Amino acid sequence: MEKIVFDQKLAVLRDEIDVIDCQLVELLKKRRTVTTKVGELKSEVGMPIYAPEREEALLIKRRKQAQDVGLNPDVIEDVLRRLMSDSYLSQDASGYLCVNPSCKKVVVIGGKGQLGRIFVDLFTRSNYRVEVIEQEDWPNSKNILSDASVVIVAVPIRLTSSIIQKLNDLPEQCILADVTSIKESPLYEMLKVHKGPVVGLHPMFGPDITSLVKQTVIACEGRDPESYQWLLEQIKIWGAKIYTVDAVAHDQAMAMVQVMRHFSTIAYGYHLMTEGADIAQLVEMSSPIYRLELIMVGRLFAQNPVLYSDIIFSNSDNIDMMKRFAYRFLELLEDVETGDKESFINMFNQVSDWFGDYAGDFLKESKSMLLKANELKK
Amino acid sequence: MEKIVFDQKLAVLRDEIDVIDCQLVELLKKRRTVTTKVGELKSEVGMPIYAPEREEALLIKRRKQAQDVGLNPDVIEDVLRRLMSDSYLSQDASGYLCVNPSCKKVVVIGGKGQLGRIFVDLFTRSNYRVEVIEQEDWPNSKNILSDASVVIVAVPIRLTSSIIQKLNDLPEQCILADVTSIKESPLYEMLKVHKGPVVGLHPMFGPDITSLVKQTVIACEGRDPESYQWLLEQIKIWGAKIYTVDAVAHDQAMAMVQVMRHFSTIAYGYHLMTEGADIAQLVEMSSPIYRLELIMVGRLFAQNPVLYSDIIFSNSDNIDMMKRFAYRFLELLEDVETGDKESFINMFNQVSDWFGDYAGDFLKESKSMLLKANELKK
Numbered sequence: 001m002e003k004i005v006f007d008q009k010l011a012v013l014r015d016e017i018d019v020i021d022c023q024l025v026e027l028l029k030k031r032r033t034v035t036t037k038v039g040e041l042k043s044e045v046g047m048p049i050y051a052p053e054r055e056e057a058l059l060i061k062r063r064k065q066a067q068d069v070g071l072n073p074d075v076i077e078d079v080l081r082r083l084m085s086d087s088y089l090s091q092d093a094s095g096y097l098c099v100n101p102s103c104k105k106v107v108v109i110g111g112k113g114q115l116g117r118i119f120v121d122l123f124t125r126s127n128y129r130v131e132v133i134e135q136e137d138w139p140n141s142k143n144i145l146s147d148a149s150v151v152i153v154a155v156p157i158r159l160t161s162s163i164i165q166k167l168n169d170l171p172e173q174c175i176l177a178d179v180t181s182i183k184e185s186p187l188y189e190m191l192k193v194h195k196g197p198v199v200g201l202h203p204m205f206g207p208d209i210t211s212l213v214k215q216t217v218i219a220c221e222g223r224d225p226e227s228y229q230w231l232l233e234q235i236k237i238w239g240a241k242i243y244t245v246d247a248v249a250h251d252q253a254m255a256m257v258q259v260m261r262h263f264s265t266i267a268y269g270y271h272l273m274t275e276g277a278d279i280a281q282l283v284e285m286s287s288p289i290y291r292l293e294l295i296m297v298g299r300l301f302a303q304n305p306v307l308y309s310d311i312i313f314s315n316s317d318n319i320d321m322m323k324r325f326a327y328r329f330l331e332l333l334e335d336v337e338t339g340d341k342e343s344f345i346n347m348f349n350q351v352s353d354w355f356g357d358y359a360g361d362f363l364k365e366s367k368s369m370l371l372k373a374n375e376l377k378k
Numbered sequence: 379m380e381k382i383v384f385d386q387k388l389a390v391l392r393d394e395i396d397v398i399d400c401q402l403v404e405l406l407k408k409r410r411t412v413t414t415k416v417g418e419l420k421s422e423v424g425m426p427i428y429a430p431e432r433e434e435a436l437l438i439k440r441r442k443q444a445q446d447v448g449l450n451p452d453v454i455e456d457v458l459r460r461l462m463s464d465s466y467l468s469q470d471a472s473g474y475l476c477v478n479p480s481c482k483k484v485v486v487i488g489g490k491g492q493l494g495r496i497f498v499d500l501f502t503r504s505n506y507r508v509e510v511i512e513q514e515d516w517p518n519s520k521n522i523l524s525d526a527s528v529v530i531v532a533v534p535i536r537l538t539s540s541i542i543q544k545l546n547d548l549p550e551q552c553i554l555a556d557v558t559s560i561k562e563s564p565l566y567e568m569l570k571v572h573k574g575p576v577v578g579l580h581p582m583f584g585p586d587i588t589s590l591v592k593q594t595v596i597a598c599e600g601r602d603p604e605s606y607q608w609l610l611e612q613i614k615i616w617g618a619k620i621y622t623v624d625a626v627a628h629d630q631a632m633a634m635v636q637v638m639r640h641f642s643t644i645a646y647g648y649h650l651m652t653e654g655a656d657i658a659q660l661v662e663m664s665s666p667i668y669r670l671e672l673i674m675v676g677r678l679f680a681q682n683p684v685l686y687s688d689i690i691f692s693n694s695d696n697i698d699m700m701k702r703f704a705y706r707f708l709e710l711l712e713d714v715e716t717g718d719k720e721s722f723i724n725m726f727n728q729v730s731d732w733f734g735d736y737a738g739d740f741l742k743e744s745k746s747m748l749l750k751a752n753e754l755k756k
Contacts, residue, residue, distance in 0.1 A: 006423050013416050014432070020409045021440050025454055027405060029447045031398045038391050045384050054392070062399055069407045075464045076403055079457050081753040086453045204665035208745065214755050218663055243662050250663070256655055257668045263714075264646070267707040268638075270725055273732040274706060275699065277634055283736065284621050285596055285628070287582035289674075290635045295747060296671070298740030301733045305726035309719050319715050321653065326707050328652060329645040333704070336641075337697050341687050347648055348683035354651040355679045358661065362676030365754050367586065369673060372750045375459040376743050377592050 028083065035087035046097025049088055050213045050239045058084075078368060088213040088239065096126040096237050100230040103149040109133045109163060114207030115179055116154035122212070122238050138166075145170060150231060152201075153178040153186070157310045164189040172196050175228045179203055181254060182314055183220045183247040191222055198222025199231070200247060202254075203240075213239030220247040251315065259318045260325060262300070262308050269297050292373040406461065413465035424475025427466050428591045428617045436462075456746065466591040466617065474504040474615050478608040481527040487511045487541060492585030493557055494532035500590070500616050516544070523548060528609060530579075531556040531564070535688045542567040550574045553606045557581055559632060560692055561598045561625040569600055576600030577609070578625060580632075581618075591617030598625040629693065637696045638703060640678070640686050647675050670751040 042049060062080060063073035106123045110116040111132030123130045131144050145151065145167070151174055155163050160180045167190075170176060175197045178186045183200040190198045200220035209215060217240045219232060232242050245253075272279070286294060300308070312318065335344040352359055420427060440458055441451035484501045488494040489510030501508045509522050523529065523545070529552055533541050538558045545568075548554060553575045556564045561578040568576045578598035587593060595618045597610060610620050623631075650657070664672060678686070690696065713722040730737055 001423055006419065006425075009419055010416065013412055013419065016412045017409065017416075018436070018439070020405060020412065021436065021458065022443065024402075024405055024409075024457075025440055025443045025447065025449065027398060027402055028444075028454065028457070029449055031395065031402075032449060034391055034394045034398065038388065038395075041384065041387055041391065045379055047384075058396070058399065061396070062403055065400065065403045066406075069403065071403065071407055071410060072464060072467075075460060076406065078460050079402070079406070080399065082453060082456050082460070085749060085753050086450060089450075204663065204668075206665070206667070206748075214752055216663065216665065245659070245663065249659070253655070253660055253663055256650060256653060257660060257664065257671070260646075260649075261668065261671055263710070264642070264707065266726065266729070267703070267710050268642070269729040269733070270710065271638075271703045271706050272634060273729050275634060275702070277631070279733060279736055281623070281627070282631055282635060285582065285594065285623065285631055286635065287584070287594065289584070290582075290639065292747065293635070293639050293674070294736075295740040295744050296667075296674075298733050298737045299744040301726070301730040302737035302741035305723040305730070308726070309722050312722075313714055313717065313719055316715075319711060322711055322714075323708070324653070325645070325649045326704050326711070328649050329642065329704050329707070330701070332641070332645050332648065333697060333700055336691055336700075337694075339691065341691055344687050344690075345683040348644065348679070348686070351644070351647040351651050352679040352683070355647070355657060355676050358657055358672075359676045359680035362673040363680035365751075366673050366677040368754065369670065369747065369750060371463060372747060373743075374592055375463050376746065 031083060032087065038087075043095050043097060046099065046237055048237060048239060055084060074368070085213070088211045096122070096234075098127040099234045099237060100149075101127075103128055103230075105129045105131060105148050106150045106152070107131050107133060107144060107148045108152045108154055110153070110155035113154055113156070115203065116152075118203075118207065118209070119152060119154060119179070126234065126237070141166070142169065145174075147171065148174050150175045150177065153180070153190075156307075157181060157314055160186050161189050164193055168193045170194050170196065173227070175199065175231060176222075177201050177228070177231070181258065181311055183218075183250045187220055187222050187247050197224040197227035199225070199228045200250075202250065211239060215240045216243055217241070218250060219244045220250055251317075255315065255318045255321050259312055259315070260322055263312050263318075263322055264325070265297050265300050266308065269301055272297075288370040288374040291377070292370060295373065409461060410465065416465075421473050421475060424477065424615055426615060426617060427589075433462060452746075463591070466589045474500070474612075476505040477612045477615060478527075479505075481506055481608075483507045483509060483526050484528045484530070485509050485511060485522060485526045486530045486532055488531070488533035491532055491534070493581065494530075496581075496585065496587070497530060497532060497557070504612065504615070519544070520547065523552075525549065526552050528553045528555065531558070531568075534685075535559060535692055538564050539567055542571055546571045548572050548574065551605070553577065553609060554600075555579050555606070555609070559636065559689055561596075561628045563693075565598055565600050565625050575602040575605035577603070577606045580628065589617060593618045594621055595619070596628060597622045598628055629695075633693065633696045633699050637690055637693070638700055641690050641696075641700055642703070643675050643678050644686065647679055650675075666748040666752040669755070670748060673751065 039049060059077055059080060062076050066073045066076040106128045108116050108120050111120040112134050120130050120132060133141055133144055148171060151167060151170060153160060153163055157180050160178060164186060167176060173196055176190050176194045177199045178190060179201050180186045181202055183202060187200040199222050202218040204216040204218060217235050219242050236242060283294060417427060437455050437458060440454050444451045444454040484506045486494050486498050489498040490512050498508050498510060511519055511522055526549060529545060529548060531538060531541055535558050538556060542564060545554060551574055554568050554572045555577045556568060557579050558564045559580055561580060565578040577600050580596040582594040582596060595613050597620050614620060661672060
């Protein structure tokens with residue numbers, strides 16, 4: 001085929017794609033308009049935005065249709081999931097039902113911070129009266145706190161304890177809550193300083209989320225759960241799932257996932273640097289899976305070290321647990337040193353059993369993650 | 379609002395969404411039909427399927443349109459990237475240009491294995507004559523190899539060396555290549571056994587990929603690169619990027635990313651099990667980021683331990699490097715033990731500098747990965 005003929009033919013087809021893509025944007029716009037209406041309707045009656053069964057039913061229908069016309073159903077599912085996660089935002093914009101109109105005032109201490117302002121925004125959009133206490137407001141705090149129905153401590157972890165100690169004069173029926181990523185010690189402090197309802201919360205998301213839909217908030221019981229039940233209901237209205245767990249179990253689990261992973265990721269970055277690795281070359285040479293791993297390591301170093309060191313240094317129990325990890329690492333390395341593949345494989349199979357069905361589920365999920373990692377390649 | 383009125387209104391809106399989604403599937407079908415034609419046209423003239431500039435231009439246009447109608451441009455970009463990565467598959471189906479029609483025969487040793495069969499399929503669809511040697515074919519191998527123009531060794535890493543040693547009687551002009559994940563020792567073996575062109579390849583993808591588009595294949599020079607240049611061109615026609623690097627540098631980089639990460643992920647799984655963690659609870663309590671990390675750990679344990687132990691046990695240099703990691707881990711832990719936050723933050727900032735611009739880029743990319751991880755939540 002002559003080059004000019006080829007170029008012409010290609011141009012015609014590309015124009016056709018452009019026309020289709022243009023229609024696609026218009027269709028997505030139409031969809032967004034309708035989902036916004038759904039959000040408005042739901043917020044009028046206080047129905048949660050996220051409706052798992054509807055999501056599931058919708059996906060099944062479209063997967064079937066895709067299959068019938070010879071398309072890969074996974075593609076349509078991925079596209080629809082992306083649209084749905086976006087539509088939650090539009091449904092969000094319209095405000096939320098206020099589950100406790102008799103609540104006089106919500107005070108968020110640290111309400112201008114990254115996490116605090118998310119809660120200020122959500123309470124405000126649910127028609128609560130909200131006030132914020134920042135450092136400069138302490139002289140006036142007695143006044144601000146005197147008629148509070150809820151006080152939420154949303155300050156950096158290293159300040160949590162000293163801030164809680166200042167809250168010894170709250171109205172007796174006031175709910176006292178914190179949103180620190182550890183739970184045992186703040187709960188202890190809160191119970192000591194306040195005689196009313198107390199609950200420890202750990203929102204399992206970073207400050208850059210745009211909606212609480214499908215996010216998890218962990219709740220650890222302090223005192224008088226009946227009195228703060230409405231607060232948890234309110235969080236559910238915002239789209240989050242509440243997971244209730246004992247504070248000690250919470251801290252242990254977080255040590256294993258949060259602290260341990262942060263620390264080990266930081267150590268890996270330090271290791272790469274100290275080994276004299278060439279980061280540009282590593283990126284160039286990466287498979288989707290190593291690229292994803294590098295993304296997860298590198299992202300951490302774009303953030304505030306104080307945030308991470310506060311979490312890592314917060315609990316000395318963590319040190320022992322992480323030492324145990326390092327020793328296990330060296331223990332397994334001995335198998336490699338002595339060439340004992342059998343023992344290594346045996347260990348591998350045990351862990352595999354321990355993961356159970358999650359291993360297979362995760363393998364399946366990882367495939368779409370890796371596809372995504374490769375799509376992001378420039 | 380009465381429940382019945384609300385239900386009716388919601389049903390009407392949901393029906394509207396269903397109609398839109400149905401049109402969406404139809405539009406995607408139309409798009410797929412056109413992209414298939416693009417693939418056929420390109421394969422006629424041997425033009426690579428993946429056209430980065432066209433991709434970029436297309437995205438810019440649609441982002442702009444999205445913005446103009448008040449949609450989030452990131453959503454349309456994510457959707458289009460998903461469609462494009464799917465469209466490469468349809469463009470793939472139609473076969474590829476054969477860049478070296480004078481090639482008499484390609485022999486893939488281990489061509490029925492997971493990785494081998496990908497190459498068998500690609501060569502076949504590019505109109506090469508392809509033959510496979512599996513264990514049972516060795517008695518007849520002299521015959522099969524006598525008129526080979528290319529021999530590719532695609533056997534498990536632990537067999538690579540012994541298989542290469544059998545290839546001492548190839549036609550002199552035959553290209554000998556392997557696809558093992560280490561490069562120094564197979565290259566050495568290949569150069570010793572064969573006097574003609576030699577190249578070491580490391581395809582940076584797993585066996586479950588459906589297309590080579592945007593994937594990376596690492597090439598390490600063995601002997602007479604001019605003679606095997608066409609082979610690399612053929613791989614590019616399939617959509618992959620060739621990254622050429624020295625075998626020693628390759629093995630060092632892989633030790634740091636592949637071996638080290640596999641090992642440390644396995645050690646982390648072992649650690650979780652030994653700590654007596656409750657996996658179901660960990661999953662329930664996970665933020666998107668810990669969920670993503672658990673996915674990446676768990677996925678590994680759904681796979682064949684022999685595969686991983688072969689890679690980890692393949693090179694004893696790896697042991698020293700991994701020991702250095704464990705010692706650095708313990709060294710950093712000392713900072714935590716002595717409460718030396720300053721030293722910890724200082725180290726953090728150094729690594730951050732070492733990552734340079736990649737840290738910020740990765741943070742940005744990680745956001746869409748985390749969004750994806752949360753979309754996958756059931």
